[in-house]
């Protein structure tokens with residue numbers, strides 16, 4: 001019989017587990033403590049539960065942690081881990097050390113159904129949603145787990161297309177019974193799914209990063225087909241009218257494609273589009289992928305674009321490219337693993 005995994009369950013779900021094996025309600029908090037604070041790897045280690053209780057738990061449950069199957073290390077210290085999920089699929093997780101930060105970039109889906117034309121993960125097609133166990137296992141099972149200062153949900157897949165599992169993982173990360181992280185250290189990225197953006201802003205206090213990439217309707221539709229059904233203007237209206245607490249940061253990701261979305265007209269239109277929203281734009285130089293029609297601008301070109309935005313009154317920064325020598329674009333490692341599996 002396949003055992004259910006305890007790791008990745010919220011407190012409410014753990015209460016349901018304790019009811020099932022007829023334990024008092026407080027046992028759920030004890031189990032959460034072992035899972036998320038004391039970081040055990042075996043049910044046997046839950047020493048404040050009786051032997052009988054541990055045996056009853058072990059019959060149907062396991063902790064459910066799973067180490068990465070491989071890793072690639074960049075000369076700049078960035079690491080990419082490959083995890084096996086959903087039995088036979090692969091996802092990538094990046095560990096990015098910086099001066100006083102150590103960030104993990106989590107994946108939420110194997111592949112993706114959004115079909116952005118510049119994205120290798122999109123080219124894989126959709127292979128499945130990750131459970132909160134599989135999302136958080138990436139965080140817990142990398143060797144640098146204890147060094148982490150920030151978490152971004154910007155790996156493979158569209159996080160808000162797997163909203164319930166993502167919200168569960170955020171509850172565990174930020175709950176005082178869980179890891180107790182501040183929501184201000186966690187950023188969830190989205191391509192912009194209107195219903196889910198609204199729901200996310202209501203259900204979570206974590207930061208939100210919206211992938212923008214072009215202020216022009218036609219151009220954005222070409223880059224990101226989602227624009228045809230979830231227009232960025234509708235997303236911005238939801239953000240404008242949401243009850244945002246002062247701690248929450250809204251940012252926009254802007255992948256810069258040389259000669260495509262880097263003109264003064266783009267700056268002009270971005271200023272118009274984002275008018276009235278307290279935000280910043282993160283400019284990311286495009287990471288080339290095999291067979292792509294796009295090219296990457298130089299760092300100087302990206303900084304020039306940033307300076308024009310700043311002059312227009314839009315706070316913009318250029319994100320440092322990391323892990324270029326190990327394939328910075330998300331999806332390369334897992335595509336290779338998939339191809340190898342198919343051989």
Ligand code: SF4
Pocket residue numbers: 112113114115116119120121122123155156157158191
């Ligand atoms: S950019 Fe994000 S949303 Fe678009 S296809 Fe890639 S993973 Fe999916």
